[in-house]
Amino acid sequence: MERIVVCGLSNRALGMFIKPVIEKFAHTNKIVGFLDIDETRVELCKARFPELVDVPFYSPIQFSQMVKETEATTVIVTSRDDTHVEYIIQGLEHDLNVISEKPMVTTSEDATRVMKAEEASKGKVIVAFNYRYNPFHRKIKEMILEGKIGRVTSIDLNWYIDTYHGASYFKRWNRKREFSGGLSVHKSTHHFDLVNWWIDQLPEEVFAYGALNYYGKEGELNPSPVDNRYCGTCPEKRACDYYTRWSNRTDSVSVRDDHIKAESKETYRNYRPDACIFDHEIEIEDTYVATVKYNRGALLSYSINFSLPYEGYRLAINGTKGRIETQEFHELSRVPFPVPEQTIDYFPLFGSKEVIHVVQTEGGHGGGDPIIQEDLFLGPDPFRSYEILAGSKAGAIQSQLVKQFGNRVNKISRLR
Template sequence: MKKIAICGLSSRAFSMFIKPLLTNFSSGYEITGLLDADPKRFAVCKERFPELEQVSVFKEEEFDDMMRRSKPDAVIVTGRDDTHVRYIIRTLQWDKDVITEKPMVTTVQDAKRVLAAEAKSKGKVTVAFNYRYSPYHRKIKELILEGKLGRITSVDLNWYIDTYHGASYFKRWNRSRQYSGGLSVHKSTHHFDLVNWWLDQQPEEVFAYGNLHYFGSESEWNPLRGEDGRFCGTCRVREKCQYYSRWHPRSQNAAVKDDHIDSSADQSLLYTEYRPDACIFDEEIDIEDTYVAAVKYEGGALLSYSVTFSAPYEGYRLTINGTKGRIETNEFHEPSRIPFSFPEQTIEYYPLFESKQTIQVVKNDGGHGGGDPLLLEDIFLGKDPLRPYDILAGAEAGAYSIAVGEGIWRSVAEKKPITIKGLFHMQNA
């Protein structure tokens, strides 16, 4: 029986790791320690999972005490993004394995620290990039490995986050770059890791444009300018807010709705001195909600990437071009939130000199397009012996995904191309 400690009692910790550990993987794993900066989270966690009632809890500064007393074989890191680095490094210093949600950390400098700590440790870092495990994304990897596209020349990836999901990032701590690294790190590292993995190439240079168009105090959708500090649950002008009204019928009681927290609970019971329903039009928001970027890779491939965090629907459009062919696929996420009909996702393969082929993909159940269960199986049961290629991500993959994300926001701020090598050589950034 292997022992697990959890650092950061977030909703992701609950749904992605604790629940599966107590059910699907309970025969091989035991949770022996819980750590969080907010003591209310211990009560929330144990109410949600009564099986953990006797598990020891530890404050943020009691990490070493947790390691001594709970004696974990591995530590799962699922706290606020900026806290990841210290838990990862301390775990490695104890020569234990780390499993961290994405992003691994929030800056390239912190990624360097993790890589250095891992090199000195008997432990290793696993980054839970569940998008790799989507059946469509695995099939794309397999087509590339089979040589169907030849040498990859370019990738076009356009990602759309809808008004329900996108607004949630601006209600919470994600809206501050010091906590999240900005959305080009917190969210887009998912996308950059996918492309890096498909290409099996390291990124070299990034150039980007970006801005805050939909959120923040200057937004044209702000129902009341000049007043900061509002919260959705108590806002006196919420019925004039298009974002609030889109997802909250007037006949219903106010509730916080987003993809990351329990919208049915009284938020005052979930956190101490923190509310996850801050106004999306606050002055303090210091990140972008729109990016367009170009990335050059060491093997010659080029990525054209865009993302918007306030779209009418959620999904992506992807094209990959190679010397022997091209693939295209469009995905619509969260069908219950799309107010129009849309086609089922397929992968269209265009050989360079032959007829198009439409590929239907075998699907599986679970979060993130069926990726979550397969990721967890690889983490807790070991690599699938039927899969002939590597898919589980480590610290280096985490670092390069962050490098592209940081390169994007720095390029926007500095109005110039950013080299990945330059980011890794920056001092005290």
């Protein structure tokens, strides 16, 4: 029986980890402790899951006490990104297995600390890169392993975040670089990991540009240059296109945060997820482009934009024997026009095109969440022919890549 303690009771922690442990994996896993900076989060967690009413609560300075008193064997880290490193390292120092939400850490220096701590520990680190488990992404991996396109030579990946999802990052803690490392860390980590895993090559060099085009004090759609506004109480929200796109005149559509329920925004201590997207304190970018060179010759052309009319991505992977293409329109309920079914198109270098209709599964992140949960709480599927569960090395590779990415982006931003 794995005895699990959870550090950081975000909505992600509740839905992605705690709920499946209780409902699906309780025969081999048990939640035995909570750690958070805010006792209110613990109260809300226990209200949602009455089975956990007797689970003890600890503050961040009581990590060692928590491990000792609960006899924990595993720690799940779902706190704010910049705090991951301390909980991961403390867990390893106590020889615990660690499951960390992505990103594993926000700096390459912290990645090095984690790798060294893991080497000296009996525990191991797993990074929950759940996007690998999406059925389309697994199929692409399998096609590459089968040699369908030969040796991978180049990748084009363009990611689109809509005005609903994109704006949410600028309403909460992600907008401060000291907390998130910027969205090249918090969000692009998913995408770089996918590419690295698909092609099984290591990034060597990266050149990148980043800019703040939509949000912050210079945002063109800012109703007025007023600071410290909140959507829930802002007298100018009817003049804000980002607000009215997803609400109405009676405000019956509430402000929503992707990680914390809107109805709780005033009950959490010192935190609201509806801060104004045009505040002066916003210091991260909302637009990125990057070129990455890999150790076996592949080249990646990547971009991401956090203020677009729809959400999804376009992908093309070229190889010496052919090409793979796919396009996703994410969360169709937010796309204001008809969209085609996602397929994978395979173009052999010489021959006929094949259209692949992938068998899909239910669950978050395109059906990937339930499958990674099985690997996390039951162990990796012994019948799978390739590795998919990510460890600390994958998390560290993202940090090293993003360090180069971030250094160049920050330099460009300062020159603007």
